[in-house]
Amino acid sequence: MPRKRKKISLRWQALTSTISTTFVLILMGLVVICALTARQLSESVRESLTVMVMMGDDASNEDALDYKAKLEKKAWVKDITFISREQALEEQTEAMGTDPTDFLGGVNPFTPSLELHLVADYACTDSLLWISKRLKSNKLVTDVIYQKELIERLNSNLHKVTYILLGIAVLLLLVTLVLINNTVRLSVYSRRFIIHTMKLVGASWGFIRRPFMLRALWIGLAASILADGVLLGGIRTLWNYDPIMQTYVTQDNVIITALAVLGCGLLLTLLCTFISVSHFLSMREKELYG
Numbered sequence: 001m002p003r004k005r006k007k008i009s010l011r012w013q014a015l016t017s018t019i020s021t022t023f024v025l026i027l028m029g030l031v032v033i034c035a036l037t038a039r040q041l042s043e044s045v046r047e048s049l050t051v052m053v054m055m056g057d058d059a060s061n062e063d064a065l066d067y068k069a070k071l072e073k074k075a076w077v078k079d080i081t082f083i084s085r086e087q088a089l090e091e092q093t094e095a096m097g098t099d100p101t102d103f104l105g106g107v108n109p110f111t112p113s114l115e116l117h118l119v120a121d122y123a124c125t126d127s128l129l130w131i132s133k134r135l136k137s138n139k140l141v142t143d144v145i146y147q148k149e150l151i152e153r154l155n156s157n158l159h160k161v162t163y164i165l166l167g168i169a170v171l172l173l174l175v176t177l178v179l180i181n182n183t184v185r186l187s188v189y190s191r192r193f194i195i196h197t198m199k200l201v202g203a204s205w206g207f208i209r210r211p212f213m214l215r216a217l218w219i220g221l222a223a224s225i226l227a228d229g230v231l232l233g234g235i236r237t238l239w240n241y242d243p244i245m246q247t248y249v250t251q252d253n254v255i256i257t258a259l260a261v262l263g264c265g266l267l268l269t270l271l272c273t274f275i276s277v278s279h280f281l282s283m284r285e286k287e288l289y290g
Contacts, residue, residue, distance in 0.1 A: 014215065018223050020183050021269060024176050025227035029261045031172050033231065035165045036253040042158045044248065046123035047078050049154075051131070052145040053114040059140045061085060064112035067140060071114070076122040076131060081115040088113065111142075124155050176264070181272040188212060188276040195280050209277050216273035217266065224265030228258045 055064050061084045068082050083091075088110035122131065128151065132144045188195075198208050235254055238245050 014187075014219060017183050017187050018219050018226070021180055021219060021223035021265065022226040022230075024179050025223055025261050025265050026230050028172055028176050028264060029227055029231045029257050031165070031169050032260050033235070033249065033253060033257045035169060036256060037248050038161055038165055040248045040250060040253060042161075043120035045154065045158075046120040047117055049118070049123050049146065049151060051116040051118060051128070052143075053116060053135055053141055054143040054145065055112045055114075055140050056142045057111055059112055061112050063140055064114060067138065068114055071116070076119050076127070078117045078119050080117075083113045083115060085110050085112055123151065125152055173264075177268060177272070180268045181275070184216065184269065184272040185276045185279075188273065188280060192280045195277065199281060205278070205281050208281060209274065212273050212277045213270060216269045220266040220269030221262075223269070224262040227261050227265065231257065231261065 055067075061082075064084075065082060068080050071077050071080055092110065118127075118131070122128070125148065128146060128148070132146075135141050135144045195208055199205075232254065235249055238249065
């Protein structure tokens with residue numbers, strides 16, 4: 001009967017350790033996926049910023065298309081849209097409600113232009129100044145237009161959000177470490193006399209640690225799988241509710257989050273178990289009753 005009760009007690013401890021570790025890993029996974037999503041969102045916003053390249057009066061549509069082909073090979077260009085003289089006139093006529101050529105003797109006052117979207121890493125003030133100079137060095141380009149103040153404000157806010165999320169992630173990692181360590185420590189504490197007995201009969205520290213480490217491995221693996229299952233289920237529900245969220249909560253970010261949760265679950269449980277068992281192995285017999 002005592003042996004049966006002992007097995008039930010050990011199973012209960014393993015279950016409670018797995019559940020508590022799972023909840024902590026879910027919380028950590030949420031912070032990871034939020035940080036990755038925020039990064040994806042910031043890249044999307046920066047890549048949506050428009051840089052207008054205005055061509056001169058002597059630039060034909062063919063000249064603009066040739067220049068567009070050259071710019072498309074640049075590493076800092078994400079995509080380019082060509083706006084012809086005729087398209088610019090049509091858009092302006094629709095916006096104004098009247099045809100400007102009616103007042104200019106049939107002359108089209110607009111010139112070809114290029115609408116650039118930059119790679120996210122180049123959508124910052126310093127890079128834009130350098131890119132603007134490069135573009136203006138072409139004799140066909142008369143002006144390069146972008147919203148400098150908006151870009152500065154956007155990048156400033158994105159940096160603040162990044163630092164806040166990083167701080168939360170570090171804080172949560174410490175909390176996770178403490179909570180998992182306490183959970184493991186309580187589990188090992190209940191078996192401290194077994195550890196001491198094995199030490200008295202001459203068992204090596206590595207031999208004593210082995211069953212605890214193996215148990216921690218299975219608890220960490222089970223908790224990680226459960227946490228990943230909950231997170232993936234929540235993300236799948238979010239995708240079904242709003243399909244556009246797949247643009248920001250990408251499959252790559254979900255995979256990174258799942259691997260991060262799995263890695264942290266295994267690493268933290270094994271590390272905390274190693275530390276806790278080593279602590280009780282180094283204790284003297286009189287300290288076991290404290």
